[in-house]
Each structure stands twice: as C-alpha cells, then as structure tokens.
Amino acid sequence: MSRFNPYGDSSGGSSLAIAGADFAILAGDTRHSTGFSIDSRDQSQIADLGDGLFLTSNGFSADAKQLVDDLRTQIKWYHHNNNDHKLSISAAARTTMMLLYGKRFFPYYVNPIMIGMADDGTGAVYSFDPLGSYDREPSRAAGHASELLMPFLDNQVTFANQLDPQTGEPRKRLDLDLQTAVDLVKDAFTGAAERQVQVGDTLEIVILTKDGVDRQYYDLRRD
C-alpha cells in the first residue's frame, strides 16, 4: 500500500526578481494551478511582510503559505522585542534560512525569493533553496518557468559570458535603470506564459525604491 505523500503539485506559477542600484523588483503571475488545472486566476503570490520586504515562494503552495505565516510571526516578535525596529533584509534573509533549515528533515518544498532595500540603499534580492541555502544575487527566477526565465535574466541582466564586441573583453554588468528592468520583467513573463502552461492570467509587479512601493498589473495569456 502506498504511503501518504504530504507534498502536492499545487503552486503559484513563476516569480522573478531583479535588483538595481536604487531599486528592487519582484514579479509573479497570479495563476494558481494544480497539475494542469487552473485553480484560480487571481491568487497573488507576492507576500508583503512589512518593513519594506516582499516575498514569493514557488513550489508547494501549502508550504509556501506556512513559510509566510512563520516569517510574519518572527517579524512580529522581532518588533515586540526591539521597540518596532525595522528588520533589515539581511536579517530577514537569515531568519528565512533559519526557518527553512529548521525543517531540514521535513522540508518546506519551496524556492523563496525576497526583495528589499539594503542598509546601504541598494536594491537587494535574496534567493533560497528549500533547505535554507541562500545568497544575495543580482536577479533570480523561480517556479514553473524558472528554466525559461533564468537564462533570459543571465543574458540581459548579468551579461553572463558575453564579450564586448568593441574591446573583446568580458562584458561588464551595468546597473540597469528601472524602466529597462520593468520592461525586461514584462518581456520575460510574456515569453514564459507563451511556453509554460502553469504561467499566465495576470502579471503582478512590485517595484521598490527609496520613495516606497509601486504595484503594477499587466495582462498575460489566459489559456
């Protein structure tokens, strides 16, 4: 007799983050699916943790929800214990790692991405694996279309393994301006929605700058 499998294939579609010199972007589609069935077209997967932190966790969505609840609890206690001191993104990332590794032997089946503004005013993207390994990165994609999105980001954001045609030297990573980054996000998701059935419906983009938070929505393929 087969054993009960506590993990399922219910998930949000895909998400993606880009860090700039003075901004950070987190984007995700609002499709929630189980297998090939669309459960909901309007399930936001971007969690507002407060303190200017936003999180997506692609993978098994019940675990993702639990991780967000855990993090919110941790942040609430951090505020209680520290006179409402703002939790920095580096500390929030560390906390996320603690929560993930705390379930090392019954892991949360998720790939979280967190954005925020770092202490020095630069945009920050932190990404994690399900067990808690984490790092700050210029950009990251996760979820069903991560294999489609990530190479695009490598090519357009980090210019990985590209030579400058003029000098023949390895091409240096530029700090993207915000508009270019947002356009990249839109193109990336339009492409992902074209080829990945779990991605579509609506694209939700959270843009973080020193001035605050901006949310934008764009239509994606709905089939």
Add this chain to the structure above:
Amino acid sequence: MTSIGTGYDLSNSVFSPDGRVFQVEYAGKAVENGSTSIGIRCKDGIVLAVEKITVSKLLKLGANKRIQTVDKHVGVVYSGMNPDGRHIVTRSREEARHWRDQFREQMPIPTLAANVASYVQLYTVYNSVRPFGVNTIIGGVDDEGSHLYMIDPSGKSWGYRGAASGRGRQTVNNELEKLDFDKLTAAEAVKEAARILYVAHEDNKDKDFELEISWVTEANGRVHEFVPESLLAEAKIYAEEQLDADVEG
C-alpha cells in the same frame, strides 16, 4: 449562630458537635447577599434572569455578562461571588464538551447538573479548600424536555419549576409561587421574570440595576441566548406598569 468561635468553623473537614460544617454555611452567607437571580421552567422552555446592581457608573452598560452559555442548549446564572461563579461555568463547559467528545451528543441536563454538583461537593470535604460562594442555577432544554436545577455551596442539586437565589430570594419565591408553570409560555415568563426582579428590587431601591434575561426554548431551536432586545424592552415596560399598578392599588 451560637457555636461561632468554638473552633469548629475553621475547617471544611470537621463537623461541629451538633453536626454542622460551618464553612459551608458561611459560603451560604456569601450567596444570601449576592445579587438576585431567577430561573423559570415553563411550558416550552426555561428562562434565566438576574438583577445586576450597578456598583459603579464607570462600568460599561451591557458588559460583564452574568448569564453565561455552557453548551448550545444550556445556560447558567449564579448569585454570590462572581469569580467562583465563573469558575463553575468553566467547569460546566468542560463537562459538556467532554460529553460531546465522548458520545457525540448534547449532554443531558440532569447529568450535567449532577456532575457539577458533585464537583461543588468536593470542595466541602477537604480542609485544603473552601466551598464555592455561589448558588448556581442551570437551565436548558434537551431531548427529555426542559430542566432547571439549582446547586448550593454544599453541592445539593435540586430540580425546580421556579428557582430564586440571592438577596431578593424571599420576595421572588413569593411571586414565583403565584405562577402557573404548566400554562406559562417562555415569552410570558420573560415578562414575569422582569416584573418579579423589579418587585424584589423595591427593597433595594436606592441602587440602579441592569436586567439580564436569557432563554432556551423549543421555538428558538433549543439554543441558549439572550432574549431579543425588543422583548427585553417590552418586559421592562410591563414590569414598570405592573409595579405602578401595585403601588396605586
């Protein structure tokens, strides 16, 4: 009480030579001075009512409820020490919840009253504890019909048609005895309860009070709840009218 001071009133677990347990009797004294509460078992359900003396103008009206729900079909009201009463309510709720978990049925009210009474009785036989300073009136409707019990600090539990406890109990009992419980409907009983509490309050006229009335009836689906605002208002008007009529007549 001639035996006061003879040393037999210090402990629960000691009888006096004339066969009394003084601590239990003293607990009864706490009840006698408590606020007046009433239970009425009528044709189609039960009604609970309590006179809540306004001890301070700073207290919020309608807050600090004195009648409480034990299970869907059971309500409780008490006279005496409020914290003791609340503890009895908590214990009653545990009893009722335990019964549900065990048998997947609502607890029969006679059984609930008996179990709560047993619990109260335990606090009369150990010298490490004191008895509860409350009279508890338990009322509700179950499959066997409507039930009304009153438990005193000794753990005595008797079933009643009409029960009264607290400061105005004598007056209330006199009035209750005039009622025809077989014909009385719950809606009428609500009005009578209000009237009787107003009558009983005459001896204590200098103090303001609030009225709390709840019921469990066949018509409301055997659910313990406070009577609707409109009915309560109606009952108050009826009570005042009757009181005025008595004064004039």
Add this chain to the structure above:
Amino acid sequence: MQHTQEKWGRPRDDVYGPYDASYLNSEPRTQTLQPTVTGTSVIGMKFNNGVVIAADNLASYGSLRRFIDQERLIKVGSETVVGVGGDVSDLQTIEEIMEGLEISESYDEPAQSLTAPNIHSYLQRIMYKRRSKLDPLWNALVIGGFKNDEPYLAFIDLLGTTYTAPAVASGFGSYLAIPILRKLVDREGDQQNVSKEQAVDAIKEAMKVLFYRDGRALDKYSLAILSKKDGKPDVEILKDVRVENQNWSMAKQIKGFGTQDE
C-alpha cells in the same frame, strides 16, 4: 549450548529458525492511507450578491452506492456554508470540530459572529497540521460566505493547499463543472454581472453534467444559496434537489461493451 546471555531463554535457532526481526525495520506506521466511504465533487460559484454551493447526497464505498442521503453541506455560524468531499468519517470529524468552534465562540460576550474568512483560515490550519502529522483529513473543502459584505469563496484540500476564486470545484468537478461555471465567472469581479438565478442555473447545469459523467455522483443533491438581503446574510439550504430533464437517449447509441444485440 548457546553461550551469550541474550540468547538464554530464547527459542533455539536450530529448532525454530533465526529470529525474524524484519518488522522492526518496516515502514513507519501512518494513519489514513486511503479514504473508505467517500463523497464526490463539491462545486461553488459567486454571483453579484452571494455564493451558491452544491454537493450531491451520495456516500460511496468504492464503486458501491453505499449511502444515498448523506448531507455534505455544513452550515457553520450564521453566514457560512462548508461543502465537503472525500472521506465521510473525516467529514464527520470536521462537522464536530466546527460545532466545537461554534460553541467556543458562543462563550464570548458579546458573541462574535464567525465569518467565512475566519472559518477558511481555521480549517486550512487544521488540514495543513494534519497533513504535516502524516495523518490527513482526507477531504476537499469548499467554503462559501461573505467578507465585508462581498461574496467569499475558497477551497482547501487534504494537504492544506488553499486558494480563492469566483468559481471553485473539487474532484471531477474541476474538469467538468469549472468550464461551465467559468463561462459566467472567469476572473475575479465577473460575479458583478451574474444574478442569483443565473448562478443557480449554472450550478444546476454543472450538477447535471457531473451526474451524467461522474460514476460516483448522484442525481439528488443539496444546494446552498447564500445572499445578502439589506446587508444581512440569508442562508438557504435546499435539500433533495433533483437533476432535472435528464436525457439518456444517447445511451442506446453507445456500443462496444456489455450484452448487445449487435
């Protein structure tokens, strides 16, 4: 002679064979490995003023139509209905948990009214907790009610997975009913243009398709209509609703199995 102490007093290997310790290394014990008596799909959709939920009255034992009057819609509080698919004994557990919740809430003064989001959250925590103990409640739940006077509709499964949508369905319903319901409410907000009558008709149509195509469905079902009247919730649960205007003429056309003349 056996020389080591731990062997003393034990059956002799040369007579009884070596001790079989394999049970010590077997799989850990888990709780529910499969559902037994089950209910099939639950479906629900929003309309401009509320929610409609339906679930049929069949409790199957495998392919056996075991109980044909199983109620699978539970009213919780005064303005919420929970539809339950999956294991019926777990349904009863959920029923008891909900009743316990109602009683605990009635202790509070003034009594709090449980809303659909409250109940949704509570049930999600229970379902996720049980799956994390590898002892799941084998159900799919549809929760219908209101959030700040707006219709609220949510889904939870045995893993604690959850989402909200203007049309939800469990089991076969997600393949057969959802396309019918999404004709009216595809995206959030579409319910503004759907009347109660349209919603009820769509749900009835979906229940009909489910009865035609789902071998574990029944043509007798319960239909909950939750609406707001003058800002007050109105919950109507219609029982013993029948699938109407059935047409089985096509059954004669189906060939290729069973005892047939040709």
